[in-house]
Amino acid sequence: MTDVMRAVGYRKNLPISDPSSLLDLEVPVPSPGEHDLLVRVKAVSVNPVDVKVRASADPGGEPRILGFDAAGVVEKVGSAVTLFRPGDEVWYAGSIARPGTDSELHLVDERIVGRKPASLDFAAAAALPLTALTAWESLFDRLRLTAGSTGRLLVLGAAGGVGAVLVQLARRLTDLEVIGTASRPESRQYVLDRGAHRVVDHRGDLAAQLPEGVDYVFSPHSAGMIGTFAEIIRPYGAVVAIDEPEGLDLVGLKSKSIAWHWELMFTRALYDPTSTAQHEILTQVAALVDKNVIESTLTTRIDGINAINMRKAHAAQESGRTVGKTVLAGF
Incomplete structure (x- = not known):
């Protein structure tokens, strides 16, 4: 595994019509902390929070990676991880206090992660966690x-x-x-x-x-x-x-x-980091999906997680006319 990875992010607040509003980046591969999973991201979805953060949170020229939904495969685990092991297929929504999921590899605390529904591919799964x-x-x-x-x-x-x-x-x-x-x-x-x-x-x-x-x-x-x-x-x-x-x-x-x-989905990650409640919710939702009780809300799939495609997805989200979820799959 190389020490750099591809990601999509931004350096300053710009309208989505500007080609620099979202950029293809190369950033260092992060190392897992005690309770972290290093996940190889297979698919991500776009949420209103992505648009809101990109428009309002100025990173001062430093690269900021967005993304708050992912489905992927665990590549490495931290020293205290007990819920997952390398090779597990997972889904999650992450934390607003950490770098986002729009990257080849992503760190997430195991306690807010669930096993991906077996009946869904990565793209359909990525539509759901947040x-x-x-x-x-x-x-x-x-x-x-x-x-x-x-x-x-x-x-x-x-x-x-x-x-x-x-x-x-x-x-x-x-x-x-x-x-x-x-x-x-x-x-x-x-x-x-x-x-x-x-x-x-x-x-x-x-x-x-x-x-x-x-x-x-x-x-x-x-x-x-x-x-x-x-x-x-x-x-x-x-x-x-x-x-x-x-x-x-x-x-x-x-x-x-x-x-x-x-209701703010990020409250638990921000203020109750030892809670496994979101792991348990995602486990229950996965079971409902696999029993055909709940279905994925994926409506638009775009192949290729890159800046051009992400700008298309953000523009669609900003239009206010999207039905269901837009997902980007594969680097």
Whole structure:
């Protein structure tokens, strides 16, 4: 193994139309710490967080590698690793505090890694970890739903990466009525195919479309929505949000005692690094995939992990019109 590897990253914040917005790099191969796996990356997917970091986090001219989803093969393990060994096929979403997955070899703590579903190839597997973890934690950790939970769940942006997994989990692992939002015919059908009981148009009047109200809302787009949430959510209901709109004012939710939860998939890696909860979630999701309970949300595959292809994937993500997930496979 050589001491350098290929990667895709950036040195300064630039619009994705600029050829220098993402660059092909050569960087040193990292050495595993005690609990680290050195993974040979076979496929990665693009998430909104990739676009957000590239646009807002200035690396000051130093190369920064993005990527928060990967599927690959364990090449080396740290001295304290107990969950995996070289040759294992794995999937994971990594940590925002470490270099990203858009590299030939990548270090990740074993405790946030799962074994790749046997029924999926690397590309189909790479579409799922970050969104599956976010969806699972939103439903079962933040909202504390169970197999016996009832009521109505509204999933905003249900054709997106997280929404498409969350619809599947909620429909198949709870007794909730699952309502997704989508606007275009192809995205509406995609949401129905994932298991939603029905779909409403988020460009229209949600209150008029949901006169009976809902008990829970999953929100990736909360700006300007608090008044609508206050109207459509029943008393004692709850919202789980994954965005962070500036100046968000939640006082409109108080009269109905509506709870507000934040979900950030990276919280465990940042603040609870010894937890194996995400390893366990990914293990459970892999089992559901292999039983055909949950399916991959891969919709676009691009062969070749390089700067040109990554710029295409980021541009698609920025368009706001993607359905499911875009995956890049193979260096």
